[in-house]
Structures are given as C-alpha cells and as structure tokens.
Amino acid sequence: MTPFFRSLAVIGPGLIGSSVLRRARETGTIAETLIAADTSSRVLERVRELDIADVTTADLAKAAQADCVMICVPVGAVEQVAGQLLPHMKPGSILTDVASVRGQLGPKITAILPENVAYVPGHPMAGTEHSGPDAGFSTLFEDRWALLVPPEGADQNAITTIEKLWTLCGARTKILTDDEHDRICAMVSHLPHLLAFTICDTADNLSDELRAAVLDYAASGFRDFTRIAASDPVMWRDIFLANREALLGTLDRFVADTQAMADAIRKGDEAGIISRIERGRAIRRTLIENRQA
Amino acid sequence: MTPFFRSLAVIGPGLIGSSVLRRARETGTIAETLIAADTSSRVLERVRELDIADVTTADLAKAAQADCVMICVPVGAVEQVAGQLLPHMKPGSILTDVASVRGQLGPKITAILPENVAYVPGHPMAGTEHSGPDAGFSTLFEDRWALLVPPEGADQNAITTIEKLWTLCGARTKILTDDEHDRICAMVSHLPHLLAFTICDTADNLSDELRAAVLDYAASGFRDFTRIAASDPVMWRDIFLANREALLGTLDRFVADTQAMADAIRKGDEAGIISRIERGRAIRRTLIENRQA
Ligand SMILES: NC(=O)c1ccc[n+]([C@@H]2O[C@H](COP(=O)([O-])OP(=O)(O)OC[C@H]3O[C@@H](n4cnc5c(N)ncnc54)[C@H](OP(=O)(O)O)[C@@H]3O)[C@@H](O)[C@H]2O)c1
Ligand SMILES: NC(=O)c1ccc[n+]([C@@H]2O[C@H](COP(=O)([O-])OP(=O)(O)OC[C@H]3O[C@@H](n4cnc5c(N)ncnc54)[C@H](OP(=O)(O)O)[C@@H]3O)[C@@H](O)[C@H]2O)c1
Missing domain, CATH: 3.40.50.720 (NAD(P)-binding Rossmann-like Domain)
Known part of the structure; x- marks a missing residue:
C-alpha cells in the first residue's frame, strides 16, 4: 500500500x-x-x-x-x-x-x-x-x-x-466548532486538572505534621487526584489562560454544586446527599457502558 | 505455627x-x-x-x-x-x-x-x-x-x-487520636470523594448535548475523577455526616484555594498559576518517593 x-x-x-x-x-x-x-x-x-x-x-x-x-x-x-x-x-x-x-x-x-x-x-x-x-x-x-x-x-x-x-x-x-470544543474540554479536562492542582495545593498548605500524614496515607482517593496533577505547569498555565472563559464558567457551576453538597451535609439532609451521589454514579455507569472508563 | x-x-x-x-x-x-x-x-x-x-x-x-x-x-x-x-x-x-x-x-x-x-x-x-x-x-x-x-x-x-x-x-x-484521624481522612479521602461526586453532578447538570459529549470524551482527566465516584452512596452519606466538621473545614480551605486559582486565571497572573501548579507537583513527587502513587 x-x-x-x-x-x-x-x-x-x-x-x-x-x-x-x-x-x-x-x-x-x-x-x-x-x-x-x-x-x-x-x-x-x-x-x-x-x-x-x-x-x-x-x-x-x-x-x-x-x-x-x-x-x-x-x-x-x-x-x-x-x-x-x-x-x-x-x-x-x-x-x-x-x-x-x-x-x-x-x-x-x-x-x-x-x-x-x-x-x-x-x-x-x-x-x-x-x-x-x-x-x-x-x-x-x-x-x-x-x-x-x-x-x-x-x-x-x-x-x-x-x-x-x-x-x-x-x-x-x-x-x-471552536466554541463547542472549548466548553467540552473545560468540563472533561481543564476543570479536573484545575481541581487536581488545587487539592494538592490545599494539602501542601496544611501544618507540617498533617501534611506528612496526608503523604503517608494517600491511598484511597487523594492519590487518584494527584496523578493528573503531575502534568507540565507551563502547558497547563497556557491552557487555563487560553480557555479562561469556558473554564471559569464551568468552575463557577462546580463550586455552586459543591456548596449545595456542603449545605446538605451541614443540615444532615440525607436524601439530598444520596441523590447527589447517585447522579455521580449514573455518569460513571454510562462511562463504563461507553468503554471510556 | x-x-x-x-x-x-x-x-x-x-x-x-x-x-x-x-x-x-x-x-x-x-x-x-x-x-x-x-x-x-x-x-x-x-x-x-x-x-x-x-x-x-x-x-x-x-x-x-x-x-x-x-x-x-x-x-x-x-x-x-x-x-x-x-x-x-x-x-x-x-x-x-x-x-x-x-x-x-x-x-x-x-x-x-x-x-x-x-x-x-x-x-x-x-x-x-x-x-x-x-x-x-x-x-x-x-x-x-x-x-x-x-x-x-x-x-x-x-x-x-x-x-x-x-x-x-x-x-x-x-x-x-480520633481527632487526628478524622482530620487526616477528611483531606486524603473524604474531600476527594466529595469532589468526585460533585464533578459528576456538575457534568450531569449540563445540557443534554454537552453531557453526551462529556461522556464521549471522558479520557484525559474526567475519567480519573469518576473512578472513586462509583462508591456506595449510603456508605459515603454516613461518612460525610459522621465526619461533617473536619470535612466541611477542609472543604472551606479547598474552595478558598480554588477561588485563588480562579482569580489568578482571571487576572492572567502567570507566575501565580505556575506556583500553584508547582506545589501540586511537589506533593505528587513526594508520593512517588513514598511509594504511595
Ligand atoms: N499532553 C497532552 O495531554 C496533550 C493532549 C492533546 C493535545 N496536546 C497538545 O499537543 C501540543 C504539544 O503538547 P505535548 O504534550 O506533546 O508537549 P511536549 O511533549 O512538551 O512537546 C512539545 C514540543 O514542542 C517543542 N517546541 C516548543 N516550542 C517550540 C517552538 N517555538 N518551535 C518549535 N518547537 C517548539 C518542544 O521542544 P522543547 O522541549 O525544547 O521546548 C517539544 O519538543 C500542545 O499544543 C498541546 O495542547 C497535548
Ligand atoms: N470500602 C472502603 O473503602 C473502606 C475502607 C476502610 C474501612 N471501611 C469501613 O469498613 C466497614 C465496612 O465497609 P465495607 O466497604 O466492607 O462495606 P460492605 O462491603 O457493604 O460490607 C458491610 C457488611 O455489613 C453487613 N451489615 C450491614 N448492617 C449490618 C448489621 N446491622 N449487622 C450485621 N451486619 C450488617 C452488610 O450486609 P448487607 O449487605 O446485607 O447490608 C455487609 O455484609 C465500614 O465501617 C467502613 O467505614 C471501608
């Protein structure tokens, strides 16, 4: 050929x-x-x-x-x-x-x-x-x-x-289109990276003692978040800046959803917590069906 | 024996x-x-x-x-x-x-x-x-x-x-001690789970069209977050409620760090973005050295 x-x-x-x-x-x-x-x-x-x-x-x-x-x-x-x-x-x-x-x-x-x-x-x-x-x-x-x-x-x-x-x-x-592309990427890639970098940052800001403990016990959750946080800083700075509008819009919605979950926890709203968690599981199941997980 | x-x-x-x-x-x-x-x-x-x-x-x-x-x-x-x-x-x-x-x-x-x-x-x-x-x-x-x-x-x-x-x-x-335990777990496990559930929730709230796209293109970031979001809702509801105080405290700090990153992006503060990303990478490197990653 x-x-x-x-x-x-x-x-x-x-x-x-x-x-x-x-x-x-x-x-x-x-x-x-x-x-x-x-x-x-x-x-x-x-x-x-x-x-x-x-x-x-x-x-x-x-x-x-x-x-x-x-x-x-x-x-x-x-x-x-x-x-x-x-x-x-x-x-x-x-x-x-x-x-x-x-x-x-x-x-x-x-x-x-x-x-x-x-x-x-x-x-x-x-x-x-x-x-x-x-x-x-x-x-x-x-x-x-x-x-x-x-x-x-x-x-x-x-x-x-x-x-x-x-x-x-x-x-x-x-x-x-460019616009569709950038909004989709903000959700599936840029926001996850921003959160991964930030959770590492939050952990880094802990007292020395707690920070050492976090590093010791990182299995079960934290570790999964940090994998993508190892990515190249310059590349990600450029991406964040280039897609600033779509990214900040998506982040706003995410923070609002986080606050809603925090409110449910604060008030002991058991059904509210469960329904939020269930939505997450539904997405996960679809991903598995789509062979993307 | x-x-x-x-x-x-x-x-x-x-x-x-x-x-x-x-x-x-x-x-x-x-x-x-x-x-x-x-x-x-x-x-x-x-x-x-x-x-x-x-x-x-x-x-x-x-x-x-x-x-x-x-x-x-x-x-x-x-x-x-x-x-x-x-x-x-x-x-x-x-x-x-x-x-x-x-x-x-x-x-x-x-x-x-x-x-x-x-x-x-x-x-x-x-x-x-x-x-x-x-x-x-x-x-x-x-x-x-x-x-x-x-x-x-x-x-x-x-x-x-x-x-x-x-x-x-x-x-x-x-x-x-109980208190040390709960604060450490809020950071390494409960907050990551809360964020994973929430990012799925945010994705689920998108327009049908964008939501379908997110599911199609989940590789590169989003997928890593959803893995832990498949966990049992009742178990996690109980954990969130039982550790509510330490969890909400850790979440507050995380949201503040997120807002600081968003501000840096909004203002185009290149050095600020890089230094936040670098801190995340430092944590990641230590994890690899500790054989926890
Ligand atoms: N990494 C991902 O996950 C991913 C996924 C999809 C698309 N992309 C896109 O792919 C592109 C490259 O990313 P990558 O991850 O492959 O990066 P990379 O591994 O760092 O490769 C970039 C290459 O470009 C060279 N380079 C930099 N500035 C240049 C210039 N002005 N003229 C000629 N060569 C130059 C670099 O050389 P030096 O090392 O000497 O600077 C390096 O060899 C980016 O546009 C990125 O958005 C990346
Ligand atoms: N999963 C993790 O990642 C993890 C990690 C560390 C520690 N833990 C802790 O381990 C414990 C169990 O978690 P798991 O993940 O192993 O849960 P699991 O797989 O759901 O197992 C729990 C078992 O307890 C049974 N059970 C529920 N209520 C009971 C009761 N009142 N009396 C007797 N048996 C009862 C359940 O039976 P039914 O199915 O019939 O209800 C099930 O067989 C929890 O305290 C959790 O915090 C979990």
Missing part, C-alpha cells in the same frame, strides 16, 4: 508529535517521508536516536515543504510557529495543529493563510502527564477521539484528509 | 470483612476458627459458597464468643452492633472495628464496655469502589496503613494484639 502522504512534517516532536511519528514509522501507512522539526537541538538529537523520522531539521522553512504540516508545539507557541511556516508552504498542502484549546487560534491562523493552503486543526483527546520525545508511544491515540475544528469554509477535501490521518493513528474523529 | 487467635469473628463480611477472612484463610496464621456473622442470610450463604469462614451465623451473641470480634459493618451501624455484641463477650477478649470515621464512636463504645473486655478500633486505609463479600481479596491491605485509634487508657496488650492482627493482614500500623 502506498503511504497516505508523500511527506508529513511534525513540528515539535514531544509527547503528541513523537507519538504520531512512532505510529507512522510502525505502520508505514501514513507517509513516505517523515520530517521532524524543533527549535531544540537536544530534541532533534533524541528523535534521531529513537529513529522515528527520516529527516530532522531546525529549519521551519524546510519542514514547511511537506504535504502535511502538523504543529505539535505548546498551545502558546502555535500561532507564532504557524506564522513562520505558512509563507513557505506549498500550494495544495495542509496545515494542522493539535492544540488542546482553540480560543481565537482558528480565526487568527485563517487570517494569515496563503491561497491554496488549507488549515484543519484537530485535538486528539489523549495524553499522559509526561512530555518530550521519550514520552510518546504509537498506540496513544487508539480508540481515542480526535476533535477536528475546521474554520468556517475550510476545504472539504482537506477535512477528509485530516480525518483519515487520525483514523490511521487509531483515533475516531468528530467535527466541532 | 499456631494461629495468632483461637477464634476471630468478623461481623459484616463485606469488602473489608471478607478480605480479612480471605487473608486468614489463605495464610492460616491469623485464627484457628473463623466466624462470620451477618444479619443478611444472602451474605452468609455467599460466605459459605466462598468457603472463607468455618462458622457462619446470624446470631451476634454466638459470634461474640470469639477471642477477637471485628465489626466490619457500615459506619452508621457500628455503635448499635457493638451494643448487641458487648454483653456477650468473654473476659479477656478484644472488640475492634474498621469504621472509616471515628467521630464520637470511641467514647460511646468505651462507655458501654464490660470489664475485662478491651476495645481497640483500627481503620485500614484500603478499599475499592465495590462492596459485599464478593468484592474482597486477601491482598487488599498489603503495604497499606491501618490507623489504630485506641481510646485513652486502652489496654496496651490489646493494642499490641490489634497491631499484630493488621501486620498479619499485610498492613503497616500507626496510632492516632
């Missing part, structure tokens, strides 16, 4: 980017030539050692020559990197990115798009708390969703191409 | 109780005779099928004849069950319970203790979201903490005996 693209360039071969490269390397179905570009020579060196690209380069203009160029750098750097790539991209080629938050990214990049270059970003709902080229693995996207957020009027062929790319990575795809 | 007790009675062979019985059965080091008592004939039937006790009975007076009597019923029923057992216990025997919240339980049971019967409760910091005799397993307590909370003036030999019992179950032991 001929690979899907002649060439695919991954800009920023970290957790996400190197997972795409590994997948492409392992299956041989994605691209004939794999290009990895990064500003860091250490990252490129590591990519060569891992042997997950045919070409490594620090020159974005060179990487921009690929049929498909995939920006996998942190959210805060996507716009700037797109600005460096776009003037060098070939007619008929496609730019995509994997940024976890959309915000104004879509309109901003669309505004600087050359003619005959398509832009179809997609966010893979998969990840771990690790980062860098060593953190990736080829099955990261398997059975996960890739949420495509094509700007209005994006070329239909380019959309189909990026759908196919993610399917080749093992993912299922869905098309959403 | 002679087993440690001649007889051990487990009242309420559910998740915790049946795990103790399984451990005793498998190792043969804990008791010569294993007694399981429960109000439910279905539970006793299941214990016989699983063959994890030598004697099964619905008669608490009979179970009370054991050298060591371990109450493993839900928190809300411990005091009443103790009241039924104590008049029938032998001089020199020991009563223990595994209740997850201490509150006023210690003083209340101490007040009705016959002479020559010791009371040394201990809370194993181990569990799953499942319950009942089928949920138990013999390694549940391995490398976990059992927090002993002997009432003031409790017999030192009895304390040593219960320490040894938990050691034979694979656990490490620590002695705490």
Whole structure:
C-alpha cells in the first residue's frame, strides 16, 4: 500500500508529535517521508536516536515543504510557529495543529493563510502527564477521539484528509466548532486538572505534621487526584489562560454544586446527599457502558 | 505455627470483612476458627459458597464468643452492633472495628464496655469502589496503613494484639487520636470523594448535548475523577455526616484555594498559576518517593 502522504512534517516532536511519528514509522501507512522539526537541538538529537523520522531539521522553512504540516508545539507557541511556516508552504498542502484549546487560534491562523493552503486543526483527546520525545508511544491515540475544528469554509477535501490521518493513528474523529470544543474540554479536562492542582495545593498548605500524614496515607482517593496533577505547569498555565472563559464558567457551576453538597451535609439532609451521589454514579455507569472508563 | 487467635469473628463480611477472612484463610496464621456473622442470610450463604469462614451465623451473641470480634459493618451501624455484641463477650477478649470515621464512636463504645473486655478500633486505609463479600481479596491491605485509634487508657496488650492482627493482614500500623484521624481522612479521602461526586453532578447538570459529549470524551482527566465516584452512596452519606466538621473545614480551605486559582486565571497572573501548579507537583513527587502513587 502506498503511504497516505508523500511527506508529513511534525513540528515539535514531544509527547503528541513523537507519538504520531512512532505510529507512522510502525505502520508505514501514513507517509513516505517523515520530517521532524524543533527549535531544540537536544530534541532533534533524541528523535534521531529513537529513529522515528527520516529527516530532522531546525529549519521551519524546510519542514514547511511537506504535504502535511502538523504543529505539535505548546498551545502558546502555535500561532507564532504557524506564522513562520505558512509563507513557505506549498500550494495544495495542509496545515494542522493539535492544540488542546482553540480560543481565537482558528480565526487568527485563517487570517494569515496563503491561497491554496488549507488549515484543519484537530485535538486528539489523549495524553499522559509526561512530555518530550521519550514520552510518546504509537498506540496513544487508539480508540481515542480526535476533535477536528475546521474554520468556517475550510476545504472539504482537506477535512477528509485530516480525518483519515487520525483514523490511521487509531483515533475516531468528530467535527466541532471552536466554541463547542472549548466548553467540552473545560468540563472533561481543564476543570479536573484545575481541581487536581488545587487539592494538592490545599494539602501542601496544611501544618507540617498533617501534611506528612496526608503523604503517608494517600491511598484511597487523594492519590487518584494527584496523578493528573503531575502534568507540565507551563502547558497547563497556557491552557487555563487560553480557555479562561469556558473554564471559569464551568468552575463557577462546580463550586455552586459543591456548596449545595456542603449545605446538605451541614443540615444532615440525607436524601439530598444520596441523590447527589447517585447522579455521580449514573455518569460513571454510562462511562463504563461507553468503554471510556 | 499456631494461629495468632483461637477464634476471630468478623461481623459484616463485606469488602473489608471478607478480605480479612480471605487473608486468614489463605495464610492460616491469623485464627484457628473463623466466624462470620451477618444479619443478611444472602451474605452468609455467599460466605459459605466462598468457603472463607468455618462458622457462619446470624446470631451476634454466638459470634461474640470469639477471642477477637471485628465489626466490619457500615459506619452508621457500628455503635448499635457493638451494643448487641458487648454483653456477650468473654473476659479477656478484644472488640475492634474498621469504621472509616471515628467521630464520637470511641467514647460511646468505651462507655458501654464490660470489664475485662478491651476495645481497640483500627481503620485500614484500603478499599475499592465495590462492596459485599464478593468484592474482597486477601491482598487488599498489603503495604497499606491501618490507623489504630485506641481510646485513652486502652489496654496496651490489646493494642499490641490489634497491631499484630493488621501486620498479619499485610498492613503497616500507626496510632492516632480520633481527632487526628478524622482530620487526616477528611483531606486524603473524604474531600476527594466529595469532589468526585460533585464533578459528576456538575457534568450531569449540563445540557443534554454537552453531557453526551462529556461522556464521549471522558479520557484525559474526567475519567480519573469518576473512578472513586462509583462508591456506595449510603456508605459515603454516613461518612460525610459522621465526619461533617473536619470535612466541611477542609472543604472551606479547598474552595478558598480554588477561588485563588480562579482569580489568578482571571487576572492572567502567570507566575501565580505556575506556583500553584508547582506545589501540586511537589506533593505528587513526594508520593512517588513514598511509594504511595
Ligand atoms: N499532553 C497532552 O495531554 C496533550 C493532549 C492533546 C493535545 N496536546 C497538545 O499537543 C501540543 C504539544 O503538547 P505535548 O504534550 O506533546 O508537549 P511536549 O511533549 O512538551 O512537546 C512539545 C514540543 O514542542 C517543542 N517546541 C516548543 N516550542 C517550540 C517552538 N517555538 N518551535 C518549535 N518547537 C517548539 C518542544 O521542544 P522543547 O522541549 O525544547 O521546548 C517539544 O519538543 C500542545 O499544543 C498541546 O495542547 C497535548
Ligand atoms: N470500602 C472502603 O473503602 C473502606 C475502607 C476502610 C474501612 N471501611 C469501613 O469498613 C466497614 C465496612 O465497609 P465495607 O466497604 O466492607 O462495606 P460492605 O462491603 O457493604 O460490607 C458491610 C457488611 O455489613 C453487613 N451489615 C450491614 N448492617 C449490618 C448489621 N446491622 N449487622 C450485621 N451486619 C450488617 C452488610 O450486609 P448487607 O449487605 O446485607 O447490608 C455487609 O455484609 C465500614 O465501617 C467502613 O467505614 C471501608
């Protein structure tokens, strides 16, 4: 089978980017030539050692020559990197990115798009708390969703191409608007991370003695919360800021629900406590049925 | 090697109780005779099928004849069950319970203790979201903490005996006051559960469309929170009510920390966001070093 693209360039071969490269390397179905570009020579060196690209380069203009160029750098750097790539991209080629938050990214990049270059970003709902080229693995996207957020009027062929790319990575795809995307992510990802960081913060603020005890006895609950709190601070700062509006709105609703539960506990409202807990269990059951748990 | 007790009675062979019985059965080091008592004939039937006790009975007076009597019923029923057992216990025997919240339980049971019967409760910091005799397993307590909370003036030999019992179950032991115990558990277990239930509740309150999306895309964060939200509602209602004071105090601090993080996000205070996230990572690293993660 001929690979899907002649060439695919991954800009920023970290957790996400190197997972795409590994997948492409392992299956041989994605691209004939794999290009990895990064500003860091250490990252490129590591990519060569891992042997997950045919070409490594620090020159974005060179990487921009690929049929498909995939920006996998942190959210805060996507716009700037797109600005460096776009003037060098070939007619008929496609730019995509994997940024976890959309915000104004879509309109901003669309505004600087050359003619005959398509832009179809997609966010893979998969990840771990690790980062860098060593953190990736080829099955990261398997059975996960890739949420495509094509700007209005994006070329239909380019959309189909990026759908196919993610399917080749093992993912299922869905098309959403930027706004839908950001509100969903605030609930399923950004709020949980914010709470995980905060519960660790609350524990950290305890008296030394209690803090030591919390660390000793972390099994049963606390531990599950801290796993995702190990994630990269800069990445999460950028995400929180980029999705500030949807996140703070979701957080407000969460705090109101928390206060309602606290009131039920304070008043000894047994039925109120139970009904809140039951709602949580219902969600959990549906997740298990959806094979997401 | 002679087993440690001649007889051990487990009242309420559910998740915790049946795990103790399984451990005793498998190792043969804990008791010569294993007694399981429960109000439910279905539970006793299941214990016989699983063959994890030598004697099964619905008669608490009979179970009370054991050298060591371990109450493993839900928190809300411990005091009443103790009241039924104590008049029938032998001089020199020991009563223990595994209740997850201490509150006023210690003083209340101490007040009705016959002479020559010791009371040394201990809370194993181990569990799953499942319950009942089928949920138990013999390694549940391995490398976990059992927090002993002997009432003031409790017999030192009895304390040593219960320490040894938990050691034979694979656990490490620590002695705490009721108050220390309850504040620590509010932080490491009760608050995480309250938040997990609430985040599911918040998700459940979304519009149908968004709610469906949340269920589809639950990977990356949300899922980790919901695992513990599958726990038994009645048990958690009882725990929240029994530990209401410590729990609401801890929750207040958590909500304040959440609001501080929200403020930092609202104002775009990059350094403030990072420092809060960093504190969470520090806790996580210590957990990994302590082999609790
Ligand atoms: N992690 C997740 O869970 C997850 C999930 C879905 C989507 N995403 C999205 O995926 C993207 C990357 O995340 P990741 O977790 O893969 O991060 P990562 O492992 O840190 O990888 C990012 C890579 O980009 C490089 N880089 C940074 N700035 C650059 C620039 N200006 N030009 C070229 N390369 C640059 C980094 O090199 P240095 O290390 O030298 O800076 C690193 O190799 C983000 O947009 C994120 O929102 C992440
Ligand atoms: N689950 C955890 O994570 C965990 C961790 C540490 C400690 N604990 C503590 O362990 C205790 C038991 O929890 P668990 O999770 O093992 O619960 P579980 O699996 O529901 O088991 C409780 C057992 O007690 C029986 N029971 C209820 N009321 C009774 C009564 N009045 N007299 C006799 N038997 C009665 C139940 O029978 P029916 O099913 O017929 O009611 C069931 O067999 C609680 O005090 C809890 O705080 C739990």
